[in-house]
Amino acid sequence: MVAILRSLPSALLLCWCLQAHGETLRIVTDSWAPYAFEENGKAQGIDYDITALIFERLGIQVQWQFLPWKRCLAMLDQGQADGILDIFQTNERDASLFYPREPLSEVEWVFYQANDRPHPVQSMADLKGLTVGITAGYDYGDEFAQAPGVIRESGPSQEANFGKLAKARIDLLITDRRVGEYTIKRLGMEQRVSRLPMEIGSNPQFLAVRRGAGMDLLVQRFAAELRRFKQEPAYAQLLARYADAPMSGKTLPSAAPQILRQPPASTAGQRESSAM
Incomplete structure (x- = not known):
């Protein structure tokens, strides 16, 4: 009971933070197959599937958008996105982003x-x-x-x-x-x-979120659930599925349920050379 009471303020803070954004977490990324990409209008990929599954387990709704990498960074910097998938950790970004201690890939x-x-x-x-x-x-x-x-x-x-x-x-x-x-x-x-x-x-590639109220708790919960998932047979099966079956024009079965996402945008590759 004591542990539950101690966790209540942080849990309420996180809920307040997400409610401020319409009860969704807005995450952006670019096309980076097989980590995250779209096929026949369906978002998928190793890191996408893992992230979507973990947020579903945490009870957090996510709104996804695929964009060129430089635009992803700009949206994050301007507060138009709450998080970004498959980003490298740098000293320059530590002041504005929270990173889970467990990388995705x-x-x-x-x-x-x-x-x-x-x-x-x-x-x-x-x-x-x-x-x-x-x-x-x-x-x-x-x-x-x-x-x-x-x-x-x-x-x-x-x-x-x-x-x-x-x-x-x-x-x-x-x-x-x-x-x-x-x-x-x-x-x-x-x-x-x-x-x-x-x-x-x-x-290492991470999911990162903008620094803000409750976001430190979010990345802690995300990291803990990610570590647990990596110990499950489903994790090895997910890696094998993307390693063995990259067929153009065919959508791979997703390990994660479909969640709320925005319509895709053009996905010219843009990764990491633009600092925030």
């Missing part, structure tokens, strides 16, 4: 090459003189950004960059390992491109 930056035009890249120095496809707005870390002699060619999406690689318009492309493998399967390019063994860095 981990990004691993790797290179891909065309099998008929291999490049023996084992270090950043080996990239000198090569054209590397990047996605507009993404930050791949200081090591790659500062590598000398690299020709960086921006593309609007992961699919566009893999198309450039197949057509010999670029020598390599850089992306997240899981995103790369998923995209290759979607495009049917398993025999045409392959991943280089060198990994250049990793970043």
Whole structure:
């Protein structure tokens, strides 16, 4: 009984905070398959499914919107969104955002090459003189950004960059390992491109919310439920489902129920290079 009484003020504060926003939590994100994306008008993805399921367990209604990454950051900064999915934690953002202590997933930056035009890249120095496809707005870390002699060619999406690689318009492309493998399967390019063994860095991805009344409790509850879910068989099944079945034009069965969302917007890739 004592524990229940102690938790009441925080619980009431959280409820008040959500009621102030029409009893929904407004979360924005961009298209970043297989972590979060839309297929045939249905939102899905590893981190989307996990987040939606956890909020459903917590009894919190969520309103989703898919937008270009820079616009997601702007909406968060301007108070037009309460949270953002799959964001990296930075010192600059700590003053304005709360992060759960448990990440949703981990990004691993790797290179891909065309099998008929291999490049023996084992270090950043080996990239000198090569054209590397990047996605507009993404930050791949200081090591790659500062590598000398690299020709960086921006593309609007992961699919566009893999198309450039197949057509010999670029020598390599850089992306997240899981995103790369998923995209290759979607495009049917398993025999045409392959991943280089060198990994250049990793970043945990979080759900983050704007600092405000009750939001610290929200991320604590979210983290606790996320840790519990990761111990359940359903978590491993969810990861396997997205790893094994990326079929273009077919909607994967979702681990999370459908929840209130806004109509989707254009989803040109924009991730992490714009500070809040």
